[in-house]
Amino acid sequence: MAEAVRKIEQRIKVSDMVIEVRDARIPLTSECARIQELLARKRRVIVLNKQDLILPSEREKWRKFFTDKGDTVTFTQAVHGANIKELMPSELHARGLISRLDRTLLCMIVGIPNTGKSTLINTLRNFGYKDGKQKSPGKVANTGALPGVTKHVSTIQFHVKPPSFLVDTPGIVKMDLDVIDGLKLALTGAIKDSLIDPLILAEFLIHMLSMRQSTNYLTELSLPTDCTDLGEILTAVAKFLIANYRSGKLCKYTLDNTVPESI
Numbered sequence: 694m695a696e697a698v699r700k701i702e703q704r705i706k707v708s709d710m711v712i713e714v715r716d717a718r719i720p721l722t723s724e725c726a727r728i729q730e731l732l733a734r735k736r737r738v739i740v741l742n743k744q745d746l747i748l749p750s751e752r753e754k755w756r757k758f759f760t761d762k763g764d765t766v767t768f769t770q771a772v773h774g775a776n777i778k779e780l781m782p783s784e785l786h787a788r789g790l791i792s793r794l795d796r797t798l799l800c801m802i803v804g805i806p807n808t809g810k811s812t813l814i815n816t817l818r819n820f821g822y823k824d825g826k827q828k829s830p831g832k833v834a835n836t837g838a839l840p841g842v843t844k845h846v847s848t849i850q851f852h853v854k855p856p857s858f859l860v861d862t863p864g865i866v867k868m869d870l871d872v873i874d875g876l877k878l879a880l881t882g883a884i885k886d887s888l889i890d891p892l893i894l895a896e897f898l899i900h901m902l903s904m905r906q907s908t909n910y911l912t913e914l915s916l917p918t919d920c921t922d923l924g925e926i927l928t929a930v931a932k933f934l935i936a937n938y939r940s941g942k943l944c945k946y947t948l949d950n951t952v953p954e955s956i
């Protein structure tokens with residue numbers, strides 16, 4: 694991880710701009726805290742990916758939140774290419790994120806693990822080549838449902854004219870995570886499942902849902918019939934809740950709030 698951070702820091706200095714990919718379900722907790730100081734000095738667009746997993750009303754609330762702070766944001770669904778056009782060189786230029794369109798463009802992609810960076814790169818590349826009327830080059834970055842798939846820093850062309858490149862980087866997590874941040878990251882799949890007991894994670898999820906007065910999930914819950922042991926049943930229920938939260942079937946609430954709240 695330290696090596697990855699060092700390489701990212703070196704490459705950021707020579708890049709024209711940064712695309713910071715966050716998880717739309719945790720727009721604050723998924724910030725790339727470890728290099729925020731560096732990011733603050735670069736032109737940056739915050740991509741809130743996995744927009745399909747939050748309600749449209751939540752999207753609008755967060756868009757206003759970031760825009761009021763002076764940040765440039767784009768909501769995407771990288772798996773299906775939603776809003777990818779907003780990240781094409783001409784759009785980045787129109788939004789004031791790059792100053793010239795006649796020069797080679799180098800864009801860093803950074804973010805915590807599992808936010809969809811590699812998926813976004815593949816989608817941007819397909820879209821970018823089509824935008825330049827070139828044959829679609831296919832997938833280059835490896836993707837996966839578990840965190841930590843990308844291990845190395847690599848540079849990938851995503852547009853022909855102007856020649857534009859993306860620097861793919863491994864996901865980086867901050868060192869001094871507090872418990873609540875850790876639970877939110879675990880719930881959204883940014884840190885490994887093996888690190889947190891699913892019962893604790895499910896309890897946290899139920900707590901977060903009860904704060905939003907949401908009990909819809911109770912009607913969906915059918916207990917596994919092949920379990921007799923209470924502990925096993927609870928674990929099965931916990932895993933059911935977590936999996937359904939992650940797929941967006943349980944609810945589409947963000948876990949962060951635009952105003953501070955006590956948990």
Ligand SMILES: Nc1nc2c(ncn2[C@@H]2O[C@H](COP(=O)(O)OP(=O)(O)OP(=O)(O)O)[C@@H](O)[C@H]2O)c(=O)[nH]1
Binds near residue numbers: 743744771809843
């Ligand atoms: N629901 C949803 N899932 C997505 C979206 N984009 C990516 N994913 C899924 O999120 C998971 C992680 O995607 P990756 O592209 O591998 O994420 P990454 O940020 O490169 O991950 P690391 O290698 O851990 O840094 C995969 O299962 C993707 O299919 C999206 O817009 N919506």
